[in-house]
Each structure stands twice: as C-alpha cells, then as structure tokens.
Amino acid sequence: xxxxxxxxxxSLGVFDxxxxxxxxxxxxxxxxxxxxxxxxxxxxxxxxxxxDPGIPIPEQASNIHGITTERARAEGxxxxxxxxxxxxxxxxxxxxxxxxxxxxAPYDLSLLRHEALRHGIEPIGxxxxxxxxxxxxxxxxxxxxGKRTLDVVAAHYGVELLDAxxxxxxxxxxxxxxxxxxxxxxxxxxxxxxxxHEMQVGWCSAQAQSFQMYMRTKKGRLDFVASGDWxxxx
Numbered sequence: 752x753x754x755x756x757x758x759x760x761x762s763l764g765v766f767d768x769x770x771x772x773x774x775x776x777x778x779x780x781x782x783x784x785x786x787x788x789x790x791x792x793x794x795x796x797x798x799x800x801x802x803d804p805g806i807p808i809p810e811q812a813s814n815i816h817g818i819t820t821e822r823a824r825a826e827g828x829x830x831x832x833x834x835x836x837x838x839x840x841x842x843x844x845x846x847x848x849x850x851x852x853x854x855x856a857p858y859d860l861s862l863l864r865h866e867a868l869r870h871g872i873e874p875i876g877x878x879x880x881x882x883x884x885x886x887x888x889x890x891x892x893x894x895x896x897g898k899r900t901l902d903v904v905a906a907h908y909g910v911e912l913l914d915a916x917x918x919x920x921x922x923x924x925x926x927x928x929x930x931x932x933x934x935x936x937x938x939x940x941x942x943x944x945x946x947x948h949e950m951q952v953g954w955c956s957a958q959a960q961s962f963q964m965y966m967r968t969k970k971g972r973l974d975f976v977a978s979g980d981w982x983x984x985x
Contacts, residue, residue, distance in 0.1 A: 759944040760933040761790040763882070764844035764851040767922035768859045769816040771808050775861040775984065779804035780833060781818050784919040785840040787849065792927040798840055799919050803827035816916045831870040838867055841875060850944050854901050854925040856883040856982040857955075864983060880948040881982040883955070884928045890954040891936045904928055908935065955981035 765786050772778035781804055786797040801823065808820045827833075841863075844851055853859050860878055867874035888904055897903060905912040905924050908931035914920040933940050940947065959979030966975040978984050 758790075758933065758941065759850050759880075759882070759947065760930045762795070762849055763788050763926050763929065764841070764847075764849045765922040765926035766841060766851050766853050766859060767918045767925065768862060769818065769916060769918045769921075770862060771804055771806060771812050773858075775858060776865050778862055779806055779830060780837070780862070780866055781808060781812070781816065781823055781827075782918045783833070783837050784922040785837065785844065786919070786922055786926070787844065788923065788926045788930075790930070792923075792930055794923065797919065798836075800833045800837060801827045802830045802833040805830050816918075830866070831872070834863070834866045834870050835872050837863060838872055838875060841878070845875075845878065845880075850880040850882045850948075851878070852882045852884065852922075852926040852929045853982070854883065854921065854928070855885045856881050857978070857980060857984045860983045861985070864985070878982060880944045881951070882929045882944075882947070883951055883982060884925055884932060886951045886955045886958065886981065887929070887932055887940070889958050890950075891932065891939050901925060901928070908932065952981050955979050 765788060767784050768780055769782040770778045770780055780802050783800040787795040789795050803823050808818060808823060813819045841851065864874040884904065885899055888899060901921055901924060902912055902915045905928055908928055910924055910927045910931055912920060912924040942950065956979035959977040963975060963977040966972045
C-alpha cells in the first residue's frame with residue numbers, strides 16, 4: 752500500500768530517552784534523540800544528547816542502556832543544558848506541524864516534564880500531535896499474543912532494531928514501526944493527525960482500565976491502579 756500524499760506518516764518527528772530509572776518524577780535523563788524521518792523512514796535530521804544527570808546512574812540502568820556514571824560524567828553535558836535543548840528541539844518539530852512518534856509516550860514526556868521543572872525550564876504544556884506505536888498496536892491488533900516491547904513489536908512489523916535501548920536506535924525504530932502500522936492498517940489509521948491523537952487518548956484509557964481489571968481479578972492485587980493518562984501523566 753502506498754501512503755497517500757498528505758498522510759501523517761509521510762514526515763515524522765521521533766523522540767526517545769534513556770534514563771536513570773523508571774520513576775518519571777525522580778529519574779534523570781542520560782541520553783536522548785530527536786530526529787525527523789521522511790516517508791521511507793530515512794533520517795532527514797538527527798540530534799543526539801548525552802547528559803551528566805548529576806546523580807549516580809544505577810547499575811541496573813547502566814546494564815540496560817550501557818552508559819555508566821563514569822562515562823556520563825566524563826562525556827556528558829550539564830543536565831540543564833541538555834533538557835533545555837531537548838525541549839526546544841521538540842517544540843521546533845511540533846511547530847513544523849509534524850507528529851512526534853514516542854513509544855510509550857507517557858514515560859518519556861512525563862519524565863521530560865519533571866526534568867524541565869527541576870531545572871526551571873518551561874515544559875511543553877500540551878504536546879501534540881503525538882503518535883504512540885505501543886498504544887496504536889494494542890488498539891489495532893488487540894488479540895495478538897506476546898510482549899509489546901519495542902524490540903518485539905519492531906520484529907513483528909519487520910523493522911530493524913540493531914541496538915535496543917540506545918536512544919537514537921529506539922527513536923528511529925519507533926518511527927519506522929509507526930509507518931509500518933500505517934501501511935498495515937490503512938483503514939484504521941488513515942485519519943487526520945489531530946483525530947488520531949484524540950483516538951489514542953481514548954485507546955490508552957481503555958487499555959489501562961483493562962489492565963487494571965486483569966491485575967485485580969487475575970493477580971489478586973485489589974489495590975492496583977493503572978493510569979490511562981496520555982500522552983503526559985502529571
């Protein structure tokens with residue numbers, strides 16, 4: 752299927768972070784990528800960052816993304832500078848009327864928001880339009896078994912991901928997965944980008960409610976709460 756001229760997938764921003772942990776309120780940015788892809792998934796522009804997060808990087812995090820405290824301190828730039836530049840880069844992509852692809856967007860955008868506030872930088876108040884392949888894949892292929900991690904989903908759609916948990920590799924692969932989703936599910940995803948953004952708000956909420964019910968009824972965790980806020984959790 753050839754994507755029609757003007758389709759949201761013809762030109763995309765992509766964004767990914769590697770960090771010190773999983774808590775969006777307390778974790779810090781270690782590396783980041785903001786790029787722009789053309790309709791064939793080729794890189795049009797690319798910016799990478801390595802930050803000194805100002806705190807030790809836990810071994811568990813270093814084992815995932817490969818960046819140690821020592822390397823971040825030696826090669827990374829001041830965190831405040833990096834955060835300001837990431838926010839500015841994303842504002843620029845949104846200003847060009849491009850959607851930004853972010854796999855599991857609430858994690859990256861929420862963490863970036865907390866980092867911005869930490870450094871006295873005005874956060875992106877209402878990031879849109881955002882494309883989240885994790886949310887979309889769960890919505891359009893709801894009953895497919897297996898994990899929905901980026902590496903698994905990329906393999907499912909035939910997208911190469913050579914260096915998982917590298918910010919640039921993950922960001923670019925996520926963009927190409929979004930384009931593969933558009934090709935695979937043209938009827939469901941040939942929407943105006945503003946409409947697709949709003950559809951994802953509803954899909955994510957429904958997915959969270961379903962997961963919360965599963966955890967409570969099947970796993971016995973009666974107090975489990977899953978947030979369905981998207982694309983940012985405040």
